[in-house]
Amino acid sequence: MANDTLKPSVSGDSESWVKAVWQVVGGIPRGHVLTYGEVARLAGMNRWARRVSRAMRRAPKSLQLPWHRVVNAQGRISFPEDSNGYKRQKRLLEEEGVAFDGGRIDLDRFGYRGALDHLIWSDPL
DNA sequence: AAGATGACTAACT
DNA sequence: AAGTTAGCCATCT
Numbered sequence: 001m002a003n004d005t006l007k008p009s010v011s012g013d014s015e016s017w018v019k020a021v022w023q024v025v026g027g028i029p030r031g032h033v034l035t036y037g038e039v040a041r042l043a044g045m046n047r048w049a050r051r052v053s054r055a056m057r058r059a060p061k062s063l064q065l066p067w068h069r070v071v072n073a074q075g076r077i078s079f080p081e082d083s084n085g086y087k088r089q090k091r092l093l094e095e096e097g098v099a100f101d102g103g104r105i106d107l108d109r110f111g112y113r114g115a116l117d118h119l120i121w122s123d124p125l
Numbered sequence: 126a127a128g129a130t131g132a133c134t135a136a137c138t
Numbered sequence: 139a140a141g142t143t144a145g146c147c148a149t150c151t
Contacts, residue, residue: 047145054147
C-alpha cells in the first residue's frame, strides 16, 4: 500500500481554485469583460482578486484563455499604458467590439451585469 | 528566511 | 477626483 501513485499534480498552486478561475475566465463571452474581483467571486472566493492574476499568468497556452477579457475594477487595463501587454489587451478587446472611453471601459455596458441591465433597460442605440 | 512585490479591491482622506 | 491604507497571499530576491 502505501504508494501514492496519485498525488496531486498541482504543485504550488495546490488548490483547484486555479482551475475554477480558468473556467470562469474561459466562460466570458466575446465582447464582454469581467473584473478580477468578479472572477474571484464567481470562482467562489471573495477577496482573492490578486490570485486571479496569478492564476492567469500560470495558465497554459493550450487553454487559449481569453485573459484579455479580465480588467480591473475601474474598467481599466491593469498594465502600464506603455507596455506591450496593455496594447495587446486593448487591441484584442477592441477587435471584439469593446469600446474604450479615455482608456476606460464602461463596465455598465460590457460587464456581465451591466450587459444585462443594458439589454433590459435601454433602447438599442 | 524575511521583506518586497504584484495583471486587485474597498474603504477612507 | 486622486492619493493613501489595509487586507490578501503566492512568488521572487
